[in-house]
Amino acid sequence: MDIAYYFTPVSPWTYLGHERFRAIARAADARVEVLPVDYGVIFPASGGLPLAKRAPQRQAYRLVELKRFSEWLKLPLNPQPKFFPVDAAPAARLVIAADRAAGPPAALTIAGAMMRAVWAEERNIAERETLAALLAENALAASLLAESDEPEIAARYEANTQRALAAGVFGAPSYVVDGENFWGQDRLDFLERRLRG
Numbered sequence: 001m002d003i004a005y006y007f008t009p010v011s012p013w014t015y016l017g018h019e020r021f022r023a024i025a026r027a028a029d030a031r032v033e034v035l036p037v038d039y040g041v042i043f044p045a046s047g048g049l050p051l052a053k054r055a056p057q058r059q060a061y062r063l064v065e066l067k068r069f070s071e072w073l074k075l076p077l078n079p080q081p082k083f084f085p086v087d088a089a090p091a092a093r094l095v096i097a098a099d100r101a102a103g104p105p106a107a108l109t110i111a112g113a114m115m116r117a118v119w120a121e122e123r124n125i126a127e128r129e130t131l132a133a134l135l136a137e138n139a140l141a142a143s144l145l146a147e148s149d150e151p152e153i154a155a156r157y158e159a160n161t162q163r164a165l166a167a168g169v170f171g172a173p174s175y176v177v178d179g180e181n182f183w184g185q186d187r188l189d190f191l192e193r194r195l196r197g
Contacts, residue, residue: 001195004033004176006159006164007111009125010084011039011172015115016069017185022108023174026163026186029194033109034099036092036162039172046170051085076120083124089157091125096156097148098140106140113138123196145154 003025007014025032043050051059063079070077091114099107113134117123123130132145147153167176175182175191182191 001028001177002031002033003030003195004035004163004167006035006037006160006167006169006174007172008036008039008088008116008175008179009095009111009184010088010118011115012066012079012119013171013185014173015112015119016066016075016077017173017188018071018108018115020073020185020188021173022112022193024192028192030195032104032109034095034104035164036111036157037071037164037169037172038089038092038157041161042164042170045165048170058063059125066119077117078122080116081118082122084118084125086118086124086126088126090128091131093133093148093153093157094131094144095151096153096160097144100153100156101141101144101147108139110134110140154168 005021039048040050042048051062066077066079070079074179095107095111095114098110106168114125117125117130125131125134128145132142135142135144164174168181169176169183171183172185173185176188177191178193180194182188182194
């Protein structure tokens, strides 16, 4: 079974669910399509707002929920990290380059490292130096950074985003199985049941 995994590497909710999702997919012997997308395009097309434009009470509640989930899942998370928001495109393109060169496991590994870098390690994944360090730390080829600048990779990032819109995706993370969307890391139980049939 295939799972289309739509996300951005700067999403705290994707970070909170990433390793659980990987374990669920492995247990189900599911094939993961690793699809970083541009939520700067998706939000306005789907009625969403970037964080800074949300009402104060929504912003405040988001911080409460991040703390709750971080404690429940026993994952380190700074709800207001030093390097957020940042431009996600360089990191997203690097995930795509890793997927093209080495397949989904490598792409999922570097994506997870990026999320930890933002939400637990106070690192700036918009900087090339940080991305190069993350590749080295995860035993991935340094050449992937240059490959992430190729026009084909940028085209795949745009195509992923258009595919997400066509699939009705509006938030991160979204896990889509046979056209059925499971939005949010708090829907992973439902996804797991779906994969079990």
